[in-house]
Amino acid sequence: MASVACAVSPVSAQSAAATPVRYQQASVSSSSSTASTSASFKVAASAFVAQQPFGSQFHGRRESFGAALSYSVVLDNGLVESRRSSRVAKCSPVRALQDGAAPLRVMISGAPASGKGTQCEMIVEQYNLAHIATGDLLRAEVAAGTDAGKLAQDYMQKGQLVPNDVVVTMVKKKLSEAPNGWLLDGYPRSLTQAEALEALNIHPQIFILLEVPDEILVQRVVGRRLDPVTGKIYHLMYSPPETPEIAARLTQREDDTEEKVKLRLKTHSANVQSVIDIYKPVMKVVSF
Ligand SMILES: Nc1ncnc2c1ncn2[C@@H]1O[C@H](COP(=O)(O)OP(=O)(O)O)[C@@H](O)[C@H]1O
Numbered sequence: 001m002a003s004v005a006c007a008v009s010p011v012s013a014q015s016a017a018a019t020p021v022r023y024q025q026a027s028v029s030s031s032s033s034t035a036s037t038s039a040s041f042k043v044a045a046s047a048f049v050a051q052q053p054f055g056s057q058f059h060g061r062r063e064s065f066g067a068a069l070s071y072s073v074v075l076d077n078g079l080v081e082s083r084r085s086s087r088v089a090k091c092s093p094v095r096a097l098q099d100g101a102a103p104l105r106v107m108i109s110g111a112p113a114s115g116k117g118t119q120c121e122m123i124v125e126q127y128n129l130a131h132i133a134t135g136d137l138l139r140a141e142v143a144a145g146t147d148a149g150k151l152a153q154d155y156m157q158k159g160q161l162v163p164n165d166v167v168v169t170m171v172k173k174k175l176s177e178a179p180n181g182w183l184l185d186g187y188p189r190s191l192t193q194a195e196a197l198e199a200l201n202i203h204p205q206i207f208i209l210l211e212v213p214d215e216i217l218v219q220r221v222v223g224r225r226l227d228p229v230t231g232k233i234y235h236l237m238y239s240p241p242e243t244p245e246i247a248a249r250l251t252q253r254e255d256d257t258e259e260k261v262k263l264r265l266k267t268h269s270a271n272v273q274s275v276i277d278i279y280k281p282v283m284k285v286v287s288f
Contacts, residue, residue: 103181104129105203109189109275110210111268112261113220115288117233119210120185130178133185137170138162156255159263161189161271168196175202189267191274198278207279209272211287214265221261225250 104127110116117133124131138156141149148170152162161167171187184204188194197203223236228251234241241247255264276283 103179105181105205106183106208107187107204107206107279108183108185108208108210109272111212111214111217112264113217113224114210114212116185116210119208120183124183127181127183129181129183130174131183131185132171132174132178132187134167134171134187134189135185137174138167141170157260159255159260159267161267164190164192164196168193171197172200188275190271191278194275194278204279204282207283209276209283209285211285213288216288217265218258218261221256222258224256225252 106123106127106129108116108120108123120131120133123129138149138152142153142156143149148166152166155162167187171184171193175182175184188197220235223238225234225236225241226232227234227241227246227249229249233239234246234250241250255261
């Protein structure tokens with residue numbers, strides 16, 4: 001009979017403060033043995049996220065997160081086996097972190113079009129977290145014509161980071177309104193932003209980093225379109241709109257041009273390392 005065990009060592013704010021190293025390695029492992037094969041495997045956040053229909057919006061298929069649980073198992077012989085089971089829900093890192101712990105705190109980072117939006121949608125639905133996406137918050141400020149929005153607009157158009165005082169204030173407020181846990185998407189993007197949270201004793205239990213080659217990201221971004229009526233994301237080539245009516249109303253994000261995405265990619269790569277350095281011990285890298 002297969003057995004599943006999950007173990008995780010999230011660091012509480014208190015214990016973190018008492019040790020020089022803020023974060024300890026969060027580990028989630030499971031083992032399974034059957035009559036025919038003895039398999040030991042690790043289910044990391046990468047597996048948890050990677051097995052999801054990443055980029056499915058570009059292939060015309062969108063699955064519900066909870067219902068279609070599948071996961072990859074690395075067998076002792078090195079082969080990867082795909083399995084489907086509700087068991088993974090119990091041993092996914094996010095679930096393990098949640099069990100018995102205070103509200104779940106997750107961060108996700110990745111270059112433009114790396115799939116953050118798709119993953120976030122599924123994670124918040126599954127774990128009932130507040131989704132705090134700085135890009136969306138900033139676009140809302142711009143659309144509302146607020147002072148913050150007016151200030152942010154120029155930076156966003158240039159693919160640069162919006163000044164910290166605007167973003168940090170916004171994020172702090174949203175975090176304080178999320179007592180049941182949060183998924184912070186697109187923040188922190190710099191050392192200063194990470195330090196602003198550290199200073200408030202706000203630490204993630206897991207930091208998910210999505211890595212996708214730049215050339216794929218550019219392709220994705222330039223073909224990406226939004227249906228303002230349904231909120232659905234299309235890709236002109238990989239996931240075209242179903243009807244001419246939908247095609248006619250699709251919009252493109254102002255910063256989704258080749259020129260601007262290249263600037264955004266540059267900004268991302270210039271800043272990501274400093275954030276990685278802070279969260280490395282609780283970081284799960286998902287490479288595609
Ligand atoms: N944490 C942040 N700090 C500063 N600027 C941000 C932050 N998050 C988003 N922005 C601004 O909003 C823009 C859009 O962000 P987002 O929607 O997350 O798209 P992308 O995936 O291109 O970064 C960014 O290019 C940047 O100008």
